[in-house]
Amino acid sequence: MIILSRKAASGRWRRSNGGPSIEAAWFGAKGDGATNDTVALKAALGAARRSGGQVRLGPGIFKLNQTLEISSRVSLVGAGRGITTLGLMPNSDCDVVATVDFKRRSKTSGLSEAPWGFAIKDLTIDGGYLDGNWNASEANVTNRVGSGLKIFGRSFEIDVEVNNVAEHALHCEGYGPRGASDVRSVIRLNGRVAGREGVIFRGPGDIAIEELVFGLCGILPRPRADKEAVPSTQFPGEQVDGLVIDGSKPFEGNVELGRVHIYACFGGTGFRTRGGCRIEARHVTSESNLGGVSLSSSTHGFISGLAVRNNGRHHPNRTGTPPAPLPGARIDCRNGFMISACGIFRSIVRESLEGWPGLLITGTGNSITVHHQNSTNPKTGTAYSGPAIVVEGDLNTVSGTIHDVVGDAAIIRGNLNTITLVVNGCTGAALRREARRDGDLSRGEGNNLEAVFSRCGTGFQSDGSARVERVALVTTDRMRQADAFKGSPASSAGQKWELTDTPP
Numbered sequence: 001m002i003i004l005s006r007k008a009a010s011g012r013w014r015r016s017n018g019g020p021s022i023e024a025a026w027f028g029a030k031g032d033g034a035t036n037d038t039v040a041l042k043a044a045l046g047a048a049r050r051s052g053g054q055v056r057l058g059p060g061i062f063k064l065n066q067t068l069e070i071s072s073r074v075s076l077v078g079a080g081r082g083i084t085t086l087g088l089m090p091n092s093d094c095d096v097v098a099t100v101d102f103k104r105r106s107k108t109s110g111l112s113e114a115p116w117g118f119a120i121k122d123l124t125i126d127g128g129y130l131d132g133n134w135n136a137s138e139a140n141v142t143n144r145v146g147s148g149l150k151i152f153g154r155s156f157e158i159d160v161e162v163n164n165v166a167e168h169a170l171h172c173e174g175y176g177p178r179g180a181s182d183v184r185s186v187i188r189l190n191g192r193v194a195g196r197e198g199v200i201f202r203g204p205g206d207i208a209i210e211e212l213v214f215g216l217c218g219i220l221p222r223p224r225a226d227k228e229a230v231p232s233t234q235f236p237g238e239q240v241d242g243l244v245i246d247g248s249k250p251f252e253g254n255v256e257l258g259r260v261h262i263y264a265c266f267g268g269t270g271f272r273t274r275g276g277c278r279i280e281a282r283h284v285t286s287e288s289n290l291g292g293v294s295l296s297s298s299t300h301g302f303i304s305g306l307a308v309r310n311n312g313r314h315h316p317n318r319t320g321t322p323p324a325p326l327p328g329a330r331i332d333c334r335n336g337f338m339i340s341a342c343g344i345f346r347s348i349v350r351e352s353l354e355g356w357p358g359l360l361i362t363g364t365g366n367s368i369t370v371h372h373q374n375s376t377n378p379k380t381g382t383a384y385s386g387p388a389i390v391v392e393g394d395l396n397t398v399s400g401t402i403h404d405v406v407g408d409a410a411i412i413r414g415n416l417n418t419i420t421l422v423v424n425g426c427t428g429a430a431l432r433r434e435a436r437r438d439g440d441l442s443r444g445e446g447n448n449l450e451a452v453f454s455r456c457g458t459g460f461q462s463d464g465s466a467r468v469e470r471v472a473l474v475t476t477d478r479m480r481q482a483d484a485f486k487g488s489p490a491s492s493a494g495q496k497w498e499l500t501d502t503p504p
Contacts, residue, residue: 037063
């Protein structure tokens with residue numbers, strides 16, 4: 001059924017089950033890549049807002065110089081990613097799409113009053129940050145502020161591509177009293193080039209990020225990129241990360257993750273949690289970032305599959321002293337976190353830094369299965385250096401297979417951990433335990449350490465004396481006891497050291 005509208009430019013609405021379906025072209029939107037379509041698109045969204053409905057954009061590039069606001073029960077739908085583009089014009093310095101009254105609601109509003117039942121999908125957003133490629137110069141900056149999407153809401157669907165934004169591809173919030181309100185929402189996003197964090201998620205809690213593939217985060221124009229780190233505007237004093245799940249009060253950081261792939265965050269970590277978060281993730285990849293993954297002390301949950309590749313990478317044009325590399329995966333969780341399969345791959349990258357730990361655990365009660373691989377650094381002709389595993393926390397369980405480590409395969413500094421490894425090649429120790437007293441506290445105590453190893457400098461390196469521990473080594477390298485166990489000797493009845501080997 002066709003319904004005439006006296007206020008619409010060409011007067012036609014097409015009724016659908018969820019409200020009227022409105023063509024942006026009826027309001028004068030051209031999508032020719034030259035015309036400023038801001039007024040026409042705002043008129044179409046305003047018409048849909050009155051009774052709820054869908055604003056449809058056909059193929060083309062729709063230029064804007066102001067933010068498009070999305071309200072409850074309104075959908076903005078294109079003809080497909082790369083087919084329909086919302087492009088910010090030079091010197092607009094604004095967000096491309098935002099929910100109604102985002103600035104007012106952010107940090108003050110409850111979910112029960114938030115926009116709901118809206119959608120933005122099947123289109124590409126271009127924030128007009130750099131005119132040219134991501135490695136462009138200062139002269140090519142065309143917008144200095146603005147994000148692709150700023151959302152405060154519930155029961156929404158986002159399915160878009162976001163490229164070339166001065167700030168964030170997506171800044172999503174939703175928290176506070178929700179009453180009986182339904183918050184179920186879905187996010188699917190891909191893209192590249194953000195001047196700050198790629199994605200910041202602060203709620204609503206208990207929704208799904210089904211797919212997120214985003215790269216080149218914290219990008220500055222040259223020559224600033226050659227010598228400066230990018231400061232975070234959302235987290236003062238911190239570096240810019242790729243994906244941040246922020247559960248710090250009052251935000252909500254409980255989220256389900258499907259497929260996440262974050263790459264080329266040259267000044268920070270690919271994936272970071274802050275505050276209290278519950279993460280339930282199927283597959284997470286961090287590639288070519290300065291640091292891989294960092295989980296906060298109040299984070300709990302699981303990741304089924306985690307891959308960290310080409311870690312320790314800095315900006316390819318960086319001059320002078322580059323920033324220090326960050327761990328492949330840092331687990332500070334103190335409420336227990338599970339990673340069923342954690343793959344650490346030290347791969348060949350031109351701008352890579354060495355020495356970082358593949359897996360660093362400072363938290364308590366975590367359970368992780370890890371696989372570590374290495375490759376040859378073309379600059380040195382040897383494998384990349386750095387320990388595969390460092391455990392500083394307590395009551396953790398780590399198992400896995402470690403290949404070709406320049407340094408120690410595992411360093412244990414915490415208490416009551418169980419470490420079970422197969423180590424195939426390391427220049428240092430398959431297991432190194434560092435025991436010390438810190439006032440009334442003892443560290444490096446009560447650990448259960450097992451290694452099946454070959455081609456290692458030694459099986460177990462004892463630094464300091466632990467009162468209680470069990471160390472079991474198995475090898476066929478024909479080692480004497482004195483070669484398999486080095487450092488401080490076992491001096492307590494509570495120390496049980498075992499070696500199973502082919503006789504020399």
